Amino acid sequence: MKINNKTIIYSYALGLFVLTYLFVSKLISGFKNKDYDYLRLAINLGLIIYIIIKVIKLGRLENDKKE
Numbered sequence: 001m002k003i004n005n006k007t008i009i010y011s012y013a014l015g016l017f018v019l020t021y022l023f024v025s026k027l028i029s030g031f032k033n034k035d036y037d038y039l040r041l042a043i044n045l046g047l048i049i050y051i052i053i054k055v056i057k058l059g060r061l062e063n064d065k066k067e
Contacts, residue, residue: 005061016052022044023044027041
């Protein structure tokens with residue numbers, strides 16, 4: 001069974017939503033406590049940027065397909 005690009009894009013979008021939620025929740029709790037976990041925020045932000053780039057590349061690939 002081969003997974004098509006649309007399924008991969010949707011799963012990346014779901015992962016992006018979860019990572020963004022975790023990033024913002026840690027950032028807001030950092031604002032409240034004045035105690036930031038910089039390593040966790042940096043890793044989470046790096047993963048968010050990576051997934052955004054992957055979604056853009058797969059979206060371009062999917063849009064360039066001739067049916």
